[in-house]
Amino acid sequence: MSGQKSRVRLTAGRVADFACQPGKSQAFLWDTDTPALALRVTPTGRKTFVFESRLHGNTIRLNIGTAADWPIEKARGEAQRLKVLVDSGIDPREVERQQQAAQAAQKAIAAVKAVTVAEAWAVYLADRRPHWGERHYQDHEKLARAGGTTANRGTRGRGVTIAGPLHPLMAMRLQDLTAPVIEAWASEQAKTRPTPARLSWRLIRAFLAWCAEHPEFSAVVPSQNPAKTRRARDALGKAGVKQDALLREQLPAWFTAVRNIGNPAISVYLQTLLLTGARPGEVLAMRWNDLNTQWRGLTIRDKVEGERVIPLTPYVHHLLTTLPRRSEWVFAGAVREPGKVARPIAKPHHAHATACKVAGIEGLTFHGLRRSFKSLTEWLEIPAGVVAQIQGHKPSATAEKHYTVRPLDLLRLHHERIEAWILEQAGVQFDAKAVPGALRVVAG
Helix, strand or coil: CCCCCCEECCCHHHHHHCCCCCCCCCEEEEECCCCCEEEEECCCCCEEEEEEEEECCEEEEEEEEECCCCCHHHHHHHHHHHHHHHHCCCCHHHHHHHHHHHHHHHHHHHHHHCCEHHHHHHHHHHHHHHHCCHHHHHHHHHHCCCCCCECCCCCCCCCECCCCCCHHHHCCEHHHCCHHHHHHHHHHHHHHCHHHHHHHHHHHHHHHHHHHHCCCCHHHCCCCCCCCCHHHHHHHCCCCCCCCCCCHHHHHHHHHHHHCCCCHHHHHHHHHHHHHCCCHHHHHCCEHHHEECCCCEEEECCCCCCCEEEECCHHHHHHHHCCEECCCECCECCCCCCCCCCCECCCCHHHHHHHHHHHCCCCCCHHHHHHHHHHHHHHHCCCHHHHHHHHCCCCCCHHHHHCCCCCHHHHHHHHHHHHHHHHHHHCCCCCCCCCCCCCEECCC
């Protein structure tokens, strides 16, 4: 402690009269009733009650509070409480730090408990976006969207958009997203839109698994995923097995109708889907630098493996060279506003549906074109592993997965045979040895 101390019994009058001497940075007036209590005053006139004692041979001093806020008796009581802690070998400063940490933890837990599903969903999307393809990310945004906005050009139907299946869950608190809640949501969504509801359920299930492992949200999410229940799965039902695919005898009518579509980008897009067996989004995401004309290869951004290279077959190469180069995207739409970059065309469902109607073909989807590629190869007895590698399916056997390596030239041998046979069945006249035209660069 400091040397000689000025001690008096602190009273309201003495507290009011006590002042700091000129030239001093502070002055202390010690209480006789509670020796560990003092009144400290600064040259500005600020008066504060302080506690001072010794612990483990060291002096500790703590502020209790200002004289304006603390009556003398209350300050004495606080000083006595602190002295009991010190005499017990406890540092009051450490006790205060622990209390502050506990209060901070309680506030943090309260804040997490107040977090809505939408807030956690936004963090989830930002965290996972680098690991997802663009289409997968857009699915997350679309299925959680509020709706009520004017439909964009190209959107099916008219008027305003409707809310996504996940939107009813977004305003809820994350901790309230329990199994019964999800089961009730699944039952309601299954009544009107079971297919997008099933996809939404898979997305919310993955989201809750991520929350359980994330430090910020794990405290309010149960360890057992509330979306993984039999009731929720049964409420949504199983997706029906789709069988839509082009038959060999339908090829002439389909090609004739698709080649007569007024929009060249759409016409080429649909033919490329069929002749590559790729996923619709993979073809739509093609860029001009994905075409390797030297080695006749086509790089596909694969949602499973990251990317794969398939043969750039003669007819597909010919089709692509007929398209104008408006931007980096192969299937770019027209630029409608000056200064804007042409973006990939919206999926042309309407144009394809119209072409199928003209051809007398019902229920053929974009994925049905991918299924058609696989089905038509059965006529040629192409090895299943070759078709799987071209389409980007995972190997289904150990030998295929670990021991079979097919270079691009070997794939080309089979793929060009597939393309030539399909064109022959469709009645499309094409000289595979003809040199494709040079790519054209045009203004939007």
